Amino acid sequence: MIRSMTAFARAERAGSDGTLNWELRSVNHRYLEPHLRLADALRDLEGAVRDALRQQLSRGKVECTLRFSEANGSKALHIDASRAAQVVAAAESVASLINQPARINPLDVLNWPGVLASNGPDTQTLNAQALALFQEALDELTADREREGTELARLIGERLDALAAEVDALRALVPQMLALQRQRILDRFAELKLEADPQRLEQELVLLAQKSDVAEELDRLATHAAEVKRVLKAGGAAGRRLDFLMQELNREANTLGSKAFDPRSTQAAVNLKVLIEQMREQVQNIE
Template identity: 60%
Template sequence: MVHSMTAFSRQDRDTAAGTLQLELRSVNQRYLEPHFRLPEALRDLEPMFREALRARLARGKVECTLRFEPAGDEAAPAVDRRRLAALATALEEVRESVPGTAMPDALSLLGHPGVLDSRGPDMEAVKQEALALFQAALDDLVAGRAREGEKLAALIRERLNAVNAQVAEVRRLMPQILERQRAQLLERLEAIRAELDPQRLEAELVLLAQKADVDEELDRLATHVAEVERQLGQPGPVGRRLDFLMQELNREANTLSSKSVVAATTRCAVELKVLIEQMREQIQNIE
């Protein structure tokens, strides 16, 4: 199945620790090129994200953005009253033992280890949630690339049918082409009648025969069209093969144009090149 390299996915998840939001977007690129923007606390997830991408995607520039908003109650620090009471008792004992000792102020008391409970969210749990969210986003992205790929394949098949129609038209014109070749040959023979050099006459015959013979180009065009159709049904990435086939199709269309001896054949060759270019533009987005 043909997959596009263009897709977008956004996934959100509310957890006990806060809200996670993950975005994946991909565009066409010659190779797989992932980029990550992750919160510092979740930065060590990047190798796992990268490996998951490589397992599912072969080409494309992929941007991954992960955001984490801690829950409000988790972010607010709280006073451990038990520890504060124990600290006050200890301070009272110090004052009794050493009269005149200066006592700390409230801010100093809050800075004492254990008095202010500023524990944040359980980041290990958040990481597991983020991994699950990434997997959901990746599944959605791959599905989107597949849907877009089906549309691209349909557009390419329309152009392939049009190419076949042009090839059939040139074959239909072959009698006219041969008649034109005969007329050109007679004109050239008339021009060299005074000389009647057998070697020159033979050279002219060979040249005109080669110029008008487009059967080989038509056969190769039909063969390449069939191969493009076959590649569209193959599993895995096929974009590079399709791009190569577009080059071969264009080569045959150019040769057909150079051998044209009637205006209708030239028009067919031009139309072929337009169709091939349209397919090539679509194929640039295929994985």
């Protein structure tokens, strides 16, 4: 299945320890480029998140944001009485050396490192929950990319059909246009009342017809268009292959335009370039 590189996903889960929230945003990029913004308490997840992205996606700039809001009362405060006693004893020992020392402030004791501690959520459990929730968000992002990719493939398919119609129409007109060109040259000689060597004139007309022959370009356009359809049907990470095919289609359309010798062939070349450019813009978003 063809995937787009543009998508958005969000996943949230509330628990006794608090609420986890993932937001994933994906846009087109030449390679896979993750940008992670994780809550401070969950920064250990970075490696696992990058691994999961590499396993499921191949291209795109992906912004992953994880927020964690702790539940009210999830942190129970605990005083290390032994540590507090040591701090008070040390403060009293110093106070005995001072004339009229200030009274010891209990808040100062609580602020001393190691006196006051809190039991937050279990880190290992929280990491596991956050990683499982990330997989849910990633699956949603992938599904979103697949839905948009299906639509992109449909739009490209419509333009491929229009391109094939242009190629077939021009192919049918080429003999008529060559005959008309030949007749115009003969009429011009007649108007100027010039006598030309019939054999030499025929050679020049053949050479001109060869220079104006666009059968090869039309065949290549048809071949490349068929390959684009095959790649779209095969699915997978086809963006780079499709981009290359768009370049080849554009090259053949340019050559076709340079050989144009009739307003109808000129217009056909322009129409083809417009269709190819429209497809190229859509291909830029394909993984």
